[in-house]
Amino acid sequence: MVVAVAEDSRGAEHARPWIEQAKAEYWCLIDPDHRVASLFGMANVPRAVWIDEHGRIVRPPETAGSTDHFRNMDPKTLAMSPADQAARDAGKAFYVNAVREWVMTGRHVLNAPAAREKLPRITDDIALAHAHFRLGVWLRGHDAAEEAARHLAEAIRLHPESWNMWRQAADLDAVGNAAGPGFWARVQTLGDKPYHQPPDLPGFPT
Protein backbone atom coordinates (compact mmCIF):
# COMPACT_ATOMS: atom_id res chain seq x y z
CA MET A 1 0.00 0.00 0.00
CA VAL A 2 1.28 3.44 -0.90
CA VAL A 3 0.50 6.36 1.40
CA ALA A 4 1.29 9.63 -0.37
CA VAL A 5 1.40 12.63 1.95
CA ALA A 6 1.26 16.15 0.56
CA GLU A 7 3.32 18.47 2.75
CA ASP A 8 1.16 21.39 1.77
CA SER A 9 0.23 24.16 4.16
CA ARG A 10 -2.04 25.73 1.55
CA GLY A 11 -4.27 22.73 2.06
CA ALA A 12 -6.27 20.14 0.16
CA GLU A 13 -7.63 22.32 -2.62
CA HIS A 14 -4.15 23.34 -3.61
CA ALA A 15 -2.99 19.72 -3.87
CA ARG A 16 -6.20 18.44 -5.49
CA PRO A 17 -5.25 18.91 -9.20
CA TRP A 18 -2.10 16.82 -8.78
CA ILE A 19 -3.88 14.07 -6.90
CA GLU A 20 -6.77 13.92 -9.35
CA GLN A 21 -4.40 13.78 -12.30
CA ALA A 22 -2.55 10.88 -10.70
CA LYS A 23 -5.84 8.91 -10.52
CA ALA A 24 -4.35 7.27 -7.45
CA GLU A 25 -5.94 4.20 -5.90
CA TYR A 26 -3.77 4.52 -2.82
CA TRP A 27 -4.18 6.96 0.04
CA CYS A 28 -3.39 10.58 -0.81
CA LEU A 29 -3.37 12.55 2.42
CA ILE A 30 -2.97 16.25 3.09
CA ASP A 31 -0.56 17.39 5.79
CA PRO A 32 -0.83 21.18 6.21
CA ASP A 33 1.28 21.19 9.41
CA HIS A 34 4.02 18.94 7.99
CA ARG A 35 3.34 16.53 10.84
CA VAL A 36 4.81 13.57 8.99
CA ALA A 37 8.05 15.48 8.39
CA SER A 38 8.14 16.28 12.11
CA LEU A 39 7.37 12.70 13.23
CA PHE A 40 9.91 11.07 10.92
CA GLY A 41 12.56 13.81 10.88
CA MET A 42 12.26 14.60 7.19
CA ALA A 43 13.75 17.83 5.82
CA ASN A 44 12.86 17.61 2.13
CA VAL A 45 10.54 15.97 -0.38
CA PRO A 46 10.20 13.43 -1.83
CA ARG A 47 11.14 11.20 1.08
CA ALA A 48 10.06 7.62 1.65
CA VAL A 49 9.87 5.27 4.63
CA TRP A 50 9.38 1.53 4.21
CA ILE A 51 7.15 0.03 6.88
CA ASP A 52 6.56 -3.71 7.19
CA GLU A 53 3.39 -5.64 8.04
CA HIS A 54 4.07 -5.23 11.77
CA GLY A 55 4.39 -1.46 11.57
CA ARG A 56 8.17 -1.59 11.83
CA ILE A 57 10.41 0.80 9.94
CA VAL A 58 12.60 -1.34 7.69
CA ARG A 59 14.05 1.58 5.75
CA PRO A 60 14.17 4.95 7.52
CA PRO A 61 13.45 8.18 5.63
CA GLU A 62 15.44 8.41 2.42
CA THR A 63 15.22 10.18 -0.92
CA ALA A 64 12.46 8.50 -2.92
CA GLY A 65 14.48 8.20 -6.11
CA SER A 66 15.00 11.87 -6.91
CA THR A 67 18.49 12.94 -7.92
CA ASP A 68 20.46 16.18 -8.06
CA HIS A 69 20.45 16.44 -11.84
CA PHE A 70 17.98 19.31 -11.62
CA ARG A 71 20.86 21.43 -10.32
CA ASN A 72 22.24 21.55 -13.87
CA MET A 73 19.00 23.12 -15.12
CA ASP A 74 18.89 26.55 -16.63
CA PRO A 75 17.20 28.36 -13.71
CA LYS A 76 15.34 30.70 -16.09
CA THR A 77 13.98 28.23 -18.64
CA LEU A 78 14.11 25.14 -16.35
CA ALA A 79 15.52 23.28 -19.37
CA MET A 80 17.48 20.09 -18.71
CA SER A 81 19.86 18.34 -21.07
CA PRO A 82 18.58 15.03 -22.46
CA ALA A 83 21.37 13.23 -20.59
CA ASP A 84 20.39 14.79 -17.25
CA GLN A 85 16.73 14.12 -17.93
CA ALA A 86 17.51 10.48 -18.68
CA ALA A 87 19.65 10.14 -15.55
CA ARG A 88 16.88 11.65 -13.44
CA ASP A 89 14.30 9.27 -14.89
CA ALA A 90 16.69 6.36 -14.29
CA GLY A 91 16.92 7.24 -10.59
CA LYS A 92 13.16 7.28 -10.18
CA ALA A 93 12.74 4.02 -12.11
CA PHE A 94 15.47 2.37 -10.05
CA TYR A 95 13.76 3.35 -6.81
CA VAL A 96 10.33 2.17 -7.91
CA ASN A 97 11.89 -1.14 -8.94
CA ALA A 98 13.58 -1.46 -5.54
CA VAL A 99 10.18 -0.99 -3.86
CA ARG A 100 8.73 -3.71 -6.10
CA GLU A 101 11.58 -6.05 -5.16
CA TRP A 102 10.88 -5.41 -1.49
CA VAL A 103 7.18 -6.20 -1.89
CA MET A 104 7.78 -9.33 -3.97
CA THR A 105 10.90 -10.78 -2.35
CA GLY A 106 11.71 -8.83 0.83
CA ARG A 107 14.91 -7.49 -0.68
CA HIS A 108 16.50 -4.24 0.56
CA VAL A 109 15.13 -4.55 4.12
CA LEU A 110 17.59 -3.26 6.72
CA ASN A 111 18.09 -5.12 9.99
CA ALA A 112 17.37 -3.18 13.18
CA PRO A 113 20.93 -1.94 13.90
CA ALA A 114 21.39 -0.82 10.29
CA ALA A 115 18.00 0.89 10.27
CA ARG A 116 18.74 2.64 13.58
CA GLU A 117 22.03 3.91 12.24
CA LYS A 118 20.24 5.61 9.37
CA LEU A 119 17.62 7.33 11.53
CA PRO A 120 17.66 11.12 11.47
CA ARG A 121 18.98 12.78 14.65
CA ILE A 122 16.39 15.23 15.90
CA THR A 123 17.88 18.06 17.95
CA ASP A 124 16.21 20.43 20.42
CA ASP A 125 16.47 23.15 17.77
CA ILE A 126 14.71 20.98 15.21
CA ALA A 127 11.93 20.11 17.67
CA LEU A 128 11.48 23.80 18.48
CA ALA A 129 11.56 24.66 14.76
CA HIS A 130 8.60 22.35 14.16
CA ALA A 131 6.66 24.12 16.94
CA HIS A 132 7.37 27.53 15.38
CA PHE A 133 6.41 26.16 11.98
CA ARG A 134 3.09 24.89 13.34
CA LEU A 135 2.28 28.24 14.94
CA GLY A 136 3.37 30.11 11.81
CA VAL A 137 1.11 28.04 9.56
CA TRP A 138 -1.81 28.49 11.95
CA LEU A 139 -1.31 32.26 12.16
CA ARG A 140 -1.00 32.45 8.36
CA GLY A 141 -4.43 30.86 8.11
CA HIS A 142 -5.90 33.27 10.66
CA ASP A 143 -5.13 36.64 9.08
CA ALA A 144 -1.91 37.21 10.98
CA ALA A 145 0.55 37.02 8.09
CA GLU A 146 3.13 39.32 9.65
CA GLU A 147 3.31 37.44 12.93
CA ALA A 148 3.24 34.16 10.99
CA ALA A 149 6.27 35.25 8.98
CA ARG A 150 8.23 35.78 12.20
CA HIS A 151 7.55 32.23 13.38
CA LEU A 152 8.27 30.71 9.98
CA ALA A 153 11.56 32.64 9.83
CA GLU A 154 12.48 31.41 13.29
CA ALA A 155 11.70 27.82 12.23
CA ILE A 156 14.04 28.21 9.26
CA ARG A 157 16.74 29.73 11.45
CA LEU A 158 16.50 26.85 13.93
CA HIS A 159 16.40 24.17 11.23
CA PRO A 160 18.40 25.50 8.29
CA GLU A 161 18.69 22.05 6.67
CA SER A 162 14.93 21.89 6.18
CA TRP A 163 14.03 22.61 2.60
CA ASN A 164 10.45 21.76 3.52
CA MET A 165 10.22 24.72 5.89
CA TRP A 166 12.09 27.16 3.66
CA ARG A 167 10.19 26.26 0.52
CA GLN A 168 6.79 26.09 2.23
CA ALA A 169 7.33 29.53 3.77
CA ALA A 170 8.39 30.90 0.38
CA ASP A 171 5.30 29.33 -1.22
CA LEU A 172 3.04 30.88 1.41
CA ASP A 173 4.52 34.26 0.47
CA ALA A 174 3.61 33.67 -3.16
CA VAL A 175 2.97 30.53 -5.18
CA GLY A 176 6.07 29.96 -7.30
CA ASN A 177 8.50 31.51 -4.83
CA ALA A 178 9.61 28.10 -3.64
CA ALA A 179 11.31 27.57 -7.01
CA GLY A 180 12.28 31.21 -7.60
CA PRO A 181 15.67 32.96 -7.57
CA GLY A 182 15.86 32.65 -3.78
CA PHE A 183 15.62 28.87 -4.09
CA TRP A 184 18.39 28.67 -6.66
CA ALA A 185 20.62 30.95 -4.58
CA ARG A 186 20.03 28.69 -1.58
CA VAL A 187 20.83 25.58 -3.61
CA GLN A 188 24.10 27.25 -4.70
CA THR A 189 25.17 27.58 -1.07
CA LEU A 190 25.12 23.76 -0.76
CA GLY A 191 28.33 23.63 -2.80
CA ASP A 192 29.40 19.99 -3.01
CA LYS A 193 26.71 18.84 -0.58
CA PRO A 194 23.74 16.97 -2.04
CA TYR A 195 20.25 18.42 -2.18
CA HIS A 196 18.89 14.87 -2.40
CA GLN A 197 21.13 12.40 -0.58
CA PRO A 198 21.01 9.32 -2.84
CA PRO A 199 19.25 6.35 -1.23
CA ASP A 200 21.67 3.68 -0.02
CA LEU A 201 20.69 1.04 -2.57
CA PRO A 202 23.42 -0.86 -4.41
CA GLY A 203 23.64 0.36 -7.99
CA PHE A 204 21.49 3.46 -7.55
CA PRO A 205 22.39 5.71 -10.50
CA THR A 206 23.83 9.07 -9.43
Place this chain on the structure above:
Amino acid sequence: MTTILTERGEFTVAATNGLWLTGGEAARVTGWTLKPEGMCRDGQCVPMPPMALRDGRVDVEAFWRRLGHPVLCADDRQTWVLGTGAGERNAALAGLMAPDFTLSDLSGTPRSLSDLRGKKVLLVTWATW
Protein backbone atom coordinates in the same frame (compact mmCIF):
# COMPACT_ATOMS: atom_id res chain seq x y z
CA MET B 1 -11.31 31.38 24.52
CA THR B 2 -7.85 29.99 23.96
CA THR B 3 -6.73 27.76 21.09
CA ILE B 4 -4.18 25.02 21.78
CA LEU B 5 -2.43 23.19 18.94
CA THR B 6 -1.04 19.79 19.79
CA GLU B 7 -0.16 16.65 17.90
CA ARG B 8 -3.57 15.30 18.93
CA GLY B 9 -5.38 18.18 17.27
CA GLU B 10 -6.66 21.71 17.83
CA PHE B 11 -8.49 22.46 21.07
CA THR B 12 -10.54 25.41 22.26
CA VAL B 13 -10.42 25.86 26.02
CA ALA B 14 -11.26 28.38 28.73
CA ALA B 15 -7.73 29.06 29.98
CA THR B 16 -6.88 31.61 32.62
CA ASN B 17 -3.69 33.54 33.24
CA GLY B 18 -1.76 31.96 30.37
CA LEU B 19 -2.36 28.24 30.12
CA TRP B 20 -3.98 27.37 33.45
CA LEU B 21 -6.65 24.73 32.77
CA THR B 22 -9.05 22.69 34.86
CA GLY B 23 -7.98 19.10 35.37
CA GLY B 24 -10.65 17.96 32.92
CA GLU B 25 -9.55 20.33 30.19
CA ALA B 26 -5.88 19.55 30.79
CA ALA B 27 -6.69 15.87 30.28
CA ARG B 28 -8.64 16.56 27.10
CA VAL B 29 -5.77 18.59 25.62
CA THR B 30 -2.73 16.66 26.84
CA GLY B 31 -4.00 13.13 27.46
CA TRP B 32 -2.57 13.36 31.02
CA THR B 33 -4.93 13.24 34.02
CA LEU B 34 -4.50 15.35 37.16
CA LYS B 35 -4.30 13.14 40.26
CA PRO B 36 -3.03 13.69 43.82
CA GLU B 37 0.35 12.24 42.79
CA GLY B 38 0.70 14.49 39.76
CA MET B 39 -0.16 14.36 36.07
CA CYS B 40 -0.66 10.72 35.08
CA ARG B 41 -0.92 8.69 31.89
CA ASP B 42 -0.67 4.95 31.27
CA GLY B 43 0.26 4.24 34.89
CA GLN B 44 3.05 6.82 34.87
CA CYS B 45 2.83 9.98 37.00
CA VAL B 46 4.83 13.19 36.79
CA PRO B 47 4.86 15.02 40.14
CA MET B 48 3.81 18.65 39.86
CA PRO B 49 5.39 21.45 41.92
CA PRO B 50 2.87 23.24 44.18
CA MET B 51 3.33 26.48 42.24
CA ALA B 52 1.91 24.77 39.11
CA LEU B 53 -1.35 23.85 40.88
CA ARG B 54 -4.01 26.18 42.19
CA ASP B 55 -7.76 25.95 42.86
CA GLY B 56 -8.15 22.71 40.93
CA ARG B 57 -6.32 24.16 37.93
CA VAL B 58 -2.99 23.12 36.49
CA ASP B 59 -0.38 25.24 34.73
CA VAL B 60 -0.21 23.26 31.50
CA GLU B 61 2.64 25.37 30.14
CA ALA B 62 4.79 24.44 33.14
CA PHE B 63 3.71 20.80 32.92
CA TRP B 64 4.53 20.55 29.22
CA ARG B 65 7.97 22.10 29.69
CA ARG B 66 8.56 19.70 32.56
CA LEU B 67 8.07 16.86 30.09
CA GLY B 68 10.85 18.36 27.96
CA HIS B 69 8.57 19.65 25.21
CA PRO B 70 8.61 23.08 23.57
CA VAL B 71 5.77 25.51 24.29
CA LEU B 72 5.04 28.60 22.20
CA CYS B 73 2.31 31.19 22.13
CA ALA B 74 1.14 33.90 19.78
CA ASP B 75 1.62 37.57 20.71
CA ASP B 76 -1.92 37.81 22.10
CA ARG B 77 -1.40 34.64 24.20
CA GLN B 78 -4.69 33.29 22.84
CA THR B 79 -3.06 30.62 20.64
CA TRP B 80 -0.56 28.11 21.97
CA VAL B 81 1.49 25.28 20.56
CA LEU B 82 2.33 22.31 22.76
CA GLY B 83 5.14 20.79 20.69
CA THR B 84 7.04 17.55 20.95
CA GLY B 85 10.60 17.51 22.25
CA ALA B 86 13.60 15.93 20.59
CA GLY B 87 13.90 13.27 23.31
CA GLU B 88 10.46 11.84 22.66
CA ARG B 89 10.92 12.02 18.88
CA ASN B 90 14.28 10.23 18.91
CA ALA B 91 13.10 7.60 21.41
CA ALA B 92 10.04 6.84 19.27
CA LEU B 93 12.13 6.44 16.12
CA ALA B 94 14.81 4.37 17.87
CA GLY B 95 12.12 1.80 18.70
CA LEU B 96 11.68 1.46 14.92
CA MET B 97 7.89 1.30 15.21
CA ALA B 98 6.53 3.78 12.69
CA PRO B 99 4.98 6.69 14.61
CA ASP B 100 1.24 6.74 13.95
CA PHE B 101 -0.59 9.72 12.51
CA THR B 102 -4.06 10.52 11.22
CA LEU B 103 -4.53 12.83 8.24
CA SER B 104 -7.44 13.46 5.89
CA ASP B 105 -7.69 12.73 2.20
CA LEU B 106 -9.27 15.06 -0.39
CA SER B 107 -12.79 14.06 0.65
CA GLY B 108 -12.01 14.85 4.28
CA THR B 109 -11.93 11.20 5.34
CA PRO B 110 -9.43 10.71 8.16
CA ARG B 111 -6.90 7.93 7.59
CA SER B 112 -4.53 6.46 10.16
CA LEU B 113 -1.26 4.78 9.31
CA SER B 114 -1.96 2.13 11.96
CA ASP B 115 -5.08 0.99 10.02
CA LEU B 116 -2.68 -0.52 7.48
CA ARG B 117 -1.15 -2.99 9.92
CA GLY B 118 -0.78 -6.33 8.08
CA LYS B 119 0.31 -4.64 4.85
CA LYS B 120 3.64 -3.38 3.67
CA VAL B 121 3.46 0.42 3.45
CA LEU B 122 5.49 2.78 1.32
CA LEU B 123 5.05 6.12 3.05
CA VAL B 124 6.12 8.87 0.68
CA THR B 125 5.98 12.64 0.97
CA TRP B 126 5.61 15.17 -1.83
CA ALA B 127 4.56 18.79 -2.24
CA THR B 128 3.14 21.18 -4.84
CA TRP B 129 5.67 23.91 -4.08
